[in-house]
Amino acid sequence: MTRFRSIATLLISRIVWLALICMSVFVGALAWWEYRAGQQSFRLDMRQHARSSQLQLSSALWDIEPQIVRQRVAWLASLPQVGYVRVRSATTGEVFEAGDMDAADANEREPRIKLDIPVPGQTEDGVQVGLPLGVLGTLEIWESRSHYAQLMRNSIFGVVLGYVLFTILVCAVVAIVMRRQLRDPLRQISHFARSLRPNELSRPLVLQRPQRNSFDEIDLVASGFAQLQKALQSHIADLDSLVAERTAQLQLMVEEVKRLSLTDVLTGCYNRRALDERLATEIERSKRYGRALSVVFMDLDHFKRINDEYGHVTGDAVLREVALRCQGQLRSHVDWMARYGGEEFLLVLPECATQDAWQLAERLLGEIRGTALNLDGLHISVTASFGVAELQSGESMEALLERADAAMYQAKHSGRARVCLAKPQVGGGDMGQA
Numbered sequence: 001m002t003r004f005r006s007i008a009t010l011l012i013s014r015i016v017w018l019a020l021i022c023m024s025v026f027v028g029a030l031a032w033w034e035y036r037a038g039q040q041s042f043r044l045d046m047r048q049h050a051r052s053s054q055l056q057l058s059s060a061l062w063d064i065e066p067q068i069v070r071q072r073v074a075w076l077a078s079l080p081q082v083g084y085v086r087v088r089s090a091t092t093g094e095v096f097e098a099g100d101m102d103a104a105d106a107n108e109r110e111p112r113i114k115l116d117i118p119v120p121g122q123t124e125d126g127v128q129v130g131l132p133l134g135v136l137g138t139l140e141i142w143e144s145r146s147h148y149a150q151l152m153r154n155s156i157f158g159v160v161l162g163y164v165l166f167t168i169l170v171c172a173v174v175a176i177v178m179r180r181q182l183r184d185p186l187r188q189i190s191h192f193a194r195s196l197r198p199n200e201l202s203r204p205l206v207l208q209r210p211q212r213n214s215f216d217e218i219d220l221v222a223s224g225f226a227q228l229q230k231a232l233q234s235h236i237a238d239l240d241s242l243v244a245e246r247t248a249q250l251q252l253m254v255e256e257v258k259r260l261s262l263t264d265v266l267t268g269c270y271n272r273r274a275l276d277e278r279l280a281t282e283i284e285r286s287k288r289y290g291r292a293l294s295v296v297f298m299d300l301d302h303f304k305r306i307n308d309e310y311g312h313v314t315g316d317a318v319l320r321e322v323a324l325r326c327q328g329q330l331r332s333h334v335d336w337m338a339r340y341g342g343e344e345f346l347l348v349l350p351e352c353a354t355q356d357a358w359q360l361a362e363r364l365l366g367e368i369r370g371t372a373l374n375l376d377g378l379h380i381s382v383t384a385s386f387g388v389a390e391l392q393s394g395e396s397m398e399a400l401l402e403r404a405d406a407a408m409y410q411a412k413h414s415g416r417a418r419v420c421l422a423k424p425q426v427g428g429g430d431m432g433q434a
């Protein structure tokens with residue numbers, strides 16, 4: 001991860017760099033300007049001094065007064081702009097000099113000012129005024145380099161100092177403004193975004209900022225954030241309702257799948273799987289509360305003939321109709337019926353003793369036998385054989401079903417279309433045949 005760097009720090013460092021570059025260019029230009037201006041002023045000054053000295057030197061050389069020449073040369077050299085002064089007498093060859101020749105670099109450079117010293121009375125354009133024409137000597141002046149350097153140092157130091165102070169001031173102002181207007185609000189926004197939990201999306205973003213009459217980029221970010229929160233809230237609400245809707249649909253589908261997994265598709269009765277589960281529960285409940293529980297096996301008689309005579313589709317319709325009629329005779333929410341297999345059904349009768357179960361079986365037999373089934377214009381007569389068994393104490397589900405099945409087979413073997421009671425278990429009483 002890249003390191004954190006504050007925008008204010010970045011801005012200030014950019015300002016400082018820019019200020020340094022500007023200052024370098026500015027100081028360079030200033031130095032050059034000062035140097036040129038200094039040289040021009042030097043030339044003007046010196047030319048005036050040199051002109052005024054020219055006359056004195058002319059008289060002194062003409063009168064051969066070296067003392068005066070030396071004094072004038074020394075005076076010229078004492079001027080702060082002057083580094084070195086030299087006067088050569090053309091008549092005697094004598095050299096008068098003053099100042100620091102090395103500091104002025106006089107051996108290396110040409111003098112800044114070089115004037116001939118004319119014979120006294122001679123004008124500048126060489127017109128003689130009562131005296132012979134001629135040159136008495138030369139006056140050479142070199143400027144003082146250290147003086148220039150000092151001048152430039154003073155001037156540039158002031159500029160640089162002012163510039164540095166100005167830059168520091170600008171940076172300080174930028175830093176304060178950036179901190180108050182940018183860094184602090186951005187940190188508050190960042191802290192808010194980090195601390196915001198999905199369940200508190202409605203919490204508003206409140207920024208601690210100075211009073212203002214206008215709005216800026218930070219306000220735009222804050223209002224964008226608020227809009228994002230609203231959009232997220234509505235999106236989450238949509239998702240919640242969608243999830244609730246899908247969950248309800250899923251629940252319905254699960255229940256439907258569960259129902260289908262426990263139901264016989266053809267007749268709508270419970271299937272074998274449901275029978276095993278539910279009957280085990282009924283037996284358990286019966287034993288726990290000491291209540292009676294009876295089961296009735298019902299097997300349609302000669303059903304094969306119906307299939308053979310009318311076809312399997314009609315056979316299916318017969319199975320559906322018989323199941324419907326039987327269910328109509330059962331106590332709702334108490335008794336229930338399962339398709340045991342093929343044309344065989346099992347009726348489970350909680351809180352029902354042998355006698356009542358036997359009566360129900362008789363009623364069902366009458367219901368099936370009494371009315372011919374009207375299916376697609378066909379009148380089909382159907383009968384069934386029944387085996388009735390009541391749960392005995394300590395009896396298992398398998399044993400109970402076995403006894404009811406045996407009773408049903410007994411009914412078949414006894415001529416069909418009848419009800420037989422199951423024999424009691426070994427040790428139990430014989431219920432006999434109805």
Ligand SMILES: Nc1nc2c(ncn2[C@@H]2O[C@H](COP(=O)(O)OP(=O)(O)OP(=O)(O)O)[C@@H](O)[C@H]2O)c(=O)[nH]1
Pocket residue numbers: 266299300301302303304305307311312313314315316319341342343412416
């Ligand atoms: N249409 C139809 N027929 C079925 C279905 N399940 C089983 N069967 C038929 O039921 C008939 C049962 O025949 P059997 O076991 O000989 O019994 P039955 O003809 O009823 O004779 P008994 O039970 O002895 O009176 C067979 O022909 C099976 O094909 C079904 O779901 N639909």
